[in-house]
Amino acid sequence: MSKFYKQLIFISLGAAILIAGGVLVFSMGDKGAAPIAQWKFDEGSGNYAYDSSGNGNTGSLSLGGSATSSAWVSGVYGTALSFDG
Numbered sequence: 001m002s003k004f005y006k007q008l009i010f011i012s013l014g015a016a017i018l019i020a021g022g023v024l025v026f027s028m029g030d031k032g033a034a035p036i037a038q039w040k041f042d043e044g045s046g047n048y049a050y051d052s053s054g055n056g057n058t059g060s061l062s063l064g065g066s067a068t069s070s071a072w073v074s075g076v077y078g079t080a081l082s083f084d085g
Contacts, residue, residue, distance in 0.1 A: 036057060037053050041079065
């Protein structure tokens with residue numbers, strides 16, 4: 001059975017686009033602006049999602065809301081995060 005994992009990212013004054021292999025975040029300003037961050041979620045372990053855009057916007061992974069645990073799992077493209085909340 002296939003499993004799909006959804007990612008929900010809240011970004012104020014910005015827009016997130018989920019793409020195969022990561023997440024790109026763009027500023028809502030200049031149309032020609034480069035991505036602010038790209039998180040591939042390919043670390044496979046740990047509490048950080050490293051920014052591969054070159055801008056150093058590393059994300060800290062933490063639980064919130066009704067979630068009680070998260071785990072690194074095999075994804076469609078490498079690794080992914082699985083949340084139980």
